[in-house]
Amino acid sequence: MTGTVPTELVGCDLTDPQTYLGTDVTALWRAFRRHSPVHRHPPSGGLPGFWAVTRYADVLAVYRDDERFTSERGNVLSTLLQGEDSAAGKMLAVTDGHRHREIRKLMLRSFSPRVLARHRESVRARTSALLAAAVREERFDFATRVADHIPINTMGDLMDVPEADRAKLVEWNTETLGSRHADGTQLDEVLARNEILLYFSELAEHRRRHPGEDVISALANGSVDGEPLSDEEVVLNCYSLILGGDESSRLSATGAVVALAEHPEQWRALKDGSVGLAEASEEVLRWTTPAMHFGRRARTEVQVGDQLIAAGDIVTLWNSSANFDEDVFAEPERFDLARTPNKHLTFGYGPHFCLGAYLGRAHVEAVLEALREQVAELALAGPGHQIRSNFVYGYLNLPVSFRGEKR
Numbered sequence: 001m002t003g004t005v006p007t008e009l010v011g012c013d014l015t016d017p018q019t020y021l022g023t024d025v026t027a028l029w030r031a032f033r034r035h036s037p038v039h040r041h042p043p044s045g046g047l048p049g050f051w052a053v054t055r056y057a058d059v060l061a062v063y064r065d066d067e068r069f070t071s072e073r074g075n076v077l078s079t080l081l082q083g084e085d086s087a088a089g090k091m092l093a094v095t096d097g098h099r100h101r102e103i104r105k106l107m108l109r110s111f112s113p114r115v116l117a118r119h120r121e122s123v124r125a126r127t128s129a130l131l132a133a134a135v136r137e138e139r140f141d142f143a144t145r146v147a148d149h150i151p152i153n154t155m156g157d158l159m160d161v162p163e164a165d166r167a168k169l170v171e172w173n174t175e176t177l178g179s180r181h182a183d184g185t186q187l188d189e190v191l192a193r194n195e196i197l198l199y200f201s202e203l204a205e206h207r208r209r210h211p212g213e214d215v216i217s218a219l220a221n222g223s224v225d226g227e228p229l230s231d232e233e234v235v236l237n238c239y240s241l242i243l244g245g246d247e248s249s250r251l252s253a254t255g256a257v258v259a260l261a262e263h264p265e266q267w268r269a270l271k272d273g274s275v276g277l278a279e280a281s282e283e284v285l286r287w288t289t290p291a292m293h294f295g296r297r298a299r300t301e302v303q304v305g306d307q308l309i310a311a312g313d314i315v316t317l318w319n320s321s322a323n324f325d326e327d328v329f330a331e332p333e334r335f336d337l338a339r340t341p342n343k344h345l346t347f348g349y350g351p352h353f354c355l356g357a358y359l360g361r362a363h364v365e366a367v368l369e370a371l372r373e374q375v376a377e378l379a380l381a382g383p384g385h386q387i388r389s390n391f392v393y394g395y396l397n398l399p400v401s402f403r404g405e406k407r
């Protein structure tokens with residue numbers, strides 16, 4: 001710690017979604033890194049206190065250490081503060097050790113380079129078609145017209161969901177995120193999640209009899225230590241792909257447009273080909289950091305940075321701060337599509353490193369490619385509607401005004 005912690009940090013409530021709305025969050029994280037890099041967040045509203053880790057090196061150290069930190073008591077603030085995650089020990093992200101490695105291996109079987117290359121092509125084609133249809137109107141909502149439809153369909157491809165059921169899946173999934181929208185309720189959310197789980201359970205039953213190359217078949221016919229996975233494990237892990245991949249990818253795609261509109265020189269660099277798509281998409285992923293944090297619980301007493309963490313303590317890891325750490329990134333607050341190296345922590349690190357990172361990158365690259373090819377002039381046409389969450393960051397709506405390239 002460097003000196004006394006400023007009062008605005010002591011009083012800052014990281015559990016409150018409002019903290020991330022309309023605030024200069026970059027400045028907030030800069031202050032945390034500087035004055036209280038492993039910060040003791042006080043208990044509030046009957047919920048326990050927790051540690052907030054904001055420097056890159058400390059965040060990385062905790063991510064890689066699954067011996068001393070567990071994911072089985074939750075891996076995001078909401079579940080960590082409740083003290084448990086009902087999917088613990090069954091769903092990949094909240095399972096530790098041997099079982100985690102085995103389920104991960106099973107799922108990775110359906111992520112072979114050949115299969116992924118096919119999915120990547122579908123992502124490109126779908127993104128290009130969605131943007132082409134929207135650009136004809138010039139003014140439209142980029143989030144709802146384009147970004148919202150890309151990743152959910154990739155998940156559909158991964159699980160080989162029949163085309164005719166895709167729209168239903170999109171609709172249910174939008175409802176599961178209902179309380180983040182102004183008009184949704186928690187009941188709608190629970191009902192929609194149950195519909196998705198039931199749907200996957202029926203699909204899994206079918207794939208046991210008719211296996212394919214998809215991830216549901218891999219899970220439904222796979223076993224760990226000679227025992228088949230339970231129905232619940234199959235269904236939860238299918239659902240976890242949607243949980244992990246849908247919203248985060250949509251937010252990074254929409255965030256890409258905001259960043260390009262606000263940095264016209266970077267938009268020009270993308271347009272004229274002076275930066276490549278791969279490096280540009282890494283910078284978009286760093287800049288947007290859609291999953292602001294993940295977290296763990298300490299299994300034993302452990303030192304993190306300058307603080308001694310007690311066994312059982314909750315430790316939250318702020319990617320949104322680590323990705324802007326001046327000790328690692330030169331001029332971190334500059335959006336620079338040509339940035340290399342760019343070892344951001346947007347996909348986490350270590351044993352739980354994002355299973356869908358390849359596809360997450362493919363989504364952003366496809367959006368940048370389609371914008372570069374099809375859009376001559378890009379501008380925002382009003383303020384976006386920011387998501388209310390202490391976990392994810394970005395825009396649910398984004399009115400834009402695009403002038404298409406002459407064809």
Ligand code: HEM
Pocket residue numbers: 063071075092093094104151158240241242244245246248249252289290291294295345346347348349351352353354355356357359360361
């Ligand atoms: C794990 C972020 C896209 C599926 C993670 C983790 C992060 C992350 C930070 C680590 C969680 C932890 O350590 O507790 C993102 C971001 C994405 C993205 C920012 C998009 C920009 C995807 C996609 C999929 C996916 C497209 C599915 C195809 C998963 C799964 C895990 C995971 C299943 C758990 C891995 C494990 O525990 O071994 N993701 N993700 N993610 N992600 Fe992603």
